[in-house]
Amino acid sequence: MSTPIVLRGMTWDHPRGYEPLQACTAVWQARHGVDITWDRRSLQDFESFPVEDLARSYDLIVIDHPHVGQVTREACLLPFEGALDFIAQGSVGASFPSYHWRGKQWALPIDAATQVQAWRPDRLDQAAPDWDTVRALAREGRVALPMRAPHSLMCLYTLAAQLGEPGKVEGPDLFDADVGAQAIALLRELMQDIDPICYTQDPIAVFEQMAQPDSRIDCVPLIYGYVNYAWQNFRPVRLAFADMPMLNGRGLVGSALGGTGIAVSAFSKHVDAAVAFARWVADAEAQRGPFAHAGGQPGHAAAWEDDAVNAAAGNFYRATRATLEGAWVRPRHDGYMPFQHAASERLVAGLQQGESAATLIADINRLFRASLSA
Numbered sequence: 001m002s003t004p005i006v007l008r009g010m011t012w013d014h015p016r017g018y019e020p021l022q023a024c025t026a027v028w029q030a031r032h033g034v035d036i037t038w039d040r041r042s043l044q045d046f047e048s049f050p051v052e053d054l055a056r057s058y059d060l061i062v063i064d065h066p067h068v069g070q071v072t073r074e075a076c077l078l079p080f081e082g083a084l085d086f087i088a089q090g091s092v093g094a095s096f097p098s099y100h101w102r103g104k105q106w107a108l109p110i111d112a113a114t115q116v117q118a119w120r121p122d123r124l125d126q127a128a129p130d131w132d133t134v135r136a137l138a139r140e141g142r143v144a145l146p147m148r149a150p151h152s153l154m155c156l157y158t159l160a161a162q163l164g165e166p167g168k169v170e171g172p173d174l175f176d177a178d179v180g181a182q183a184i185a186l187l188r189e190l191m192q193d194i195d196p197i198c199y200t201q202d203p204i205a206v207f208e209q210m211a212q213p214d215s216r217i218d219c220v221p222l223i224y225g226y227v228n229y230a231w232q233n234f235r236p237v238r239l240a241f242a243d244m245p246m247l248n249g250r251g252l253v254g255s256a257l258g259g260t261g262i263a264v265s266a267f268s269k270h271v272d273a274a275v276a277f278a279r280w281v282a283d284a285e286a287q288r289g290p291f292a293h294a295g296g297q298p299g300h301a302a303a304w305e306d307d308a309v310n311a312a313a314g315n316f317y318r319a320t321r322a323t324l325e326g327a328w329v330r331p332r333h334d335g336y337m338p339f340q341h342a343a344s345e346r347l348v349a350g351l352q353q354g355e356s357a358a359t360l361i362a363d364i365n366r367l368f369r370a371s372l373s374a
Contacts (some may be wrong), residue, residue, distance in 0.1 A: 005034045005273050009060035012260070013040035014204060016111070016228050017062065020296025024281050026288050034273050036060065039320040052076040055265040059274045062260045065098035068106045069334040078271060079104035087282050090300045093324045099261045101332055107261025108282035109299030114327040115158050116253040116320040117242045118210065118220040118229070119169070127167055127219070127242030131186070134221045134245050139195035142218040145190060146206045147199045147351075149344035152187075155222050156347060156364075159183035161328050162247040169331040174368040181357035191222075199348055206240070209282020211235035221245050224258045227297040230314040234295075243318050243323040244247045259299060280293040303325075331368075339371035 005093070009025075011017045018040050025036045054061050055076035063071070071077045087108055088096045095109035119127045128134045131209055137143050142365065156175075157167055165179035175183075191198070198206070208316045210217040213236050222244060229239040243252050262281060264274045280286055284302035292303045293312075303309050304317040330336070343364045350360040 006037040007059040007268075007270055007272050007274055007277070008035065008053050008057065009036045009038045009062075010058045010061040011038055011040055013042050014226075014228075015295050016226055016297055017260075020291040021062075021281070023290040023294035024286050025277075027092055027286070028277055028280065032276075034277065036277065043323075048320070053194065056267055059265055059268040059270055060278060061263050061265060062110070062261050063107055064258065064260055065107070066330050066332050066336050066340065067097055068101040069332045070337060071106060072102055072104075076266050077106050078266050078275070079269075080108060080264075080275070081193075084108070084279075086284075087279070087300070090284055090287075090302055092299060092321070093299050093327050094257055094329050095259050095261075095299045098257060098259075098329045098332075099263075107263040108278055109259060109261045110282050110287070110296050111260040112299040112304075112324060113158075113224045113226075113258040113260075113297060114320075114324045115154060115222045115244060115258070116225045116255065116323050117244050118207070118223050118225070118236065119240050119242060120215075120218040121240040122237065123218050127240070128221060128245045129238065130246045131221070133178045134219060135190065135193075137219050140188055140191070140196075141216055143190070143194055144201075144206050144210065144217040144220050145194055145198050146201045146203045146220070146223055147348060148202045148205075149369075150340045150349065151202060151224075151291070151303070151344070152199075152347045152351075153340060153344040154224075155187060156180070156183050157256040157330065158222055158244070158254060158349055159247070159330065161256075162244075162250055164250065165353050166254050166328050167331070169329070169333075171372050172369050173365040175361055175365055177358065177361055177365070180361035180364070182345075184351070184357035184360055188357070191351060199352065210233070211237045211239055213237055225320055227298070227313050227316045228295050228324040230316040231295065232314075233310065234363075238314065240314055240319070242319050251326065252265055252322045253322050253328075255327045257324075257327040257329050260298075289334075331371075333372060335371040335373075343367050
């Protein structure tokens with residue numbers, strides 16, 4: 001009798017990151033006898049920890065798309081081969097192509113996210129339709145914005161795109177100097193009326209604070225959507241989500257894409273078993289079934305369009321779909337990840353110290369040029 005296969009997987013430490021994978025694993029084990037143990041790392045580690053180190057210890061790894069340039073050089077992941085149309089055609093927004101690099105598919109999207117708007121439906125009649133409304137709410141002390149690295153840079157990305165000049169991922173400069181300075185000016189104006197603790201908070205920290213009855217936060221104009229907070233009884237207060245606010249009448253284009261994909265380690269001793277699970281968990285059946293029902297935020301349109309999935313999540317998916325479909329894919333070249341952290345920290349320091357927007361954009365563009373030749 002053969003020994004049952006047990007795979008090791010690594011995901012991120014939030015219910016949205018591990019509970020859907022555990023639920024899908026239970027279904028998969030019942031069907032195929034293959035078990036997967038899931039370890040977790042913090043959101044901060046997820047955004048920065050070297051994938052190669054993880055690949056030497058795990059069969060399956062949940063990653064985000066800016067890592068693909070680095071993992072291509074390191075050859076630490078196995079590209080997915082064979083027909084993938086059944087996943088690609090169901091992908092929402094640019095989730096599927098964001099993991100495609102140098103002609104190969106390095107991960108399959110299992111979670112789709114971008115910067116959208118979160119709001120308190122018990123205290124606001126509607127989400128903020130535009131940035132003028134956001135500014136008015138901020139002056140009343142009712143707005144928050146997660147600015148801990150890398151989220152400060154994500155806000156800059158989204159605002160620059162909303163102003164009509166998204167970042168140029170191939171360089172040499174990432175930002176148009178004038179537009180980038182305008183985006184920084186918007187951020188600075190907003191942060192003057194926001195609790196400075198936001199400089200130390202990621203989206204999870206802001207949501208945890210916002211979802212308390214005594215919180216003063218009624219609107220977060222740019223934050224990566226977390227469907228869990230739209231579920232009844234997940235936290236004391238149920239939050240609502242909407243498309244990002246309009247800026248200068250422009251459409252819902254340019255929000256900085258997030259989300260996660262599932263990848264297979266090049267060092268795995270059970271490649272076939274790992275690939276089979278990855279392909280199944282990224283497809284429609286799992287995504288709108290056990291993945292969504294366990295609090296996941298699927299990357300497949302079958303779930304985003306499902307009536308039951310939307311009903312359970314306060315219409316989270318339909319309310320933010322337009323922003324996701326228009327999202328912008330961050331740079332993914334080898335050398336980008338250190339830039340992302342350095343530029344985020346530089347932006348926060350400059351905002352806190354009152355440096356000129358022109359100086360900040362020049363420094364961020366300089367860091368980006370250096371990353372292209374790293």
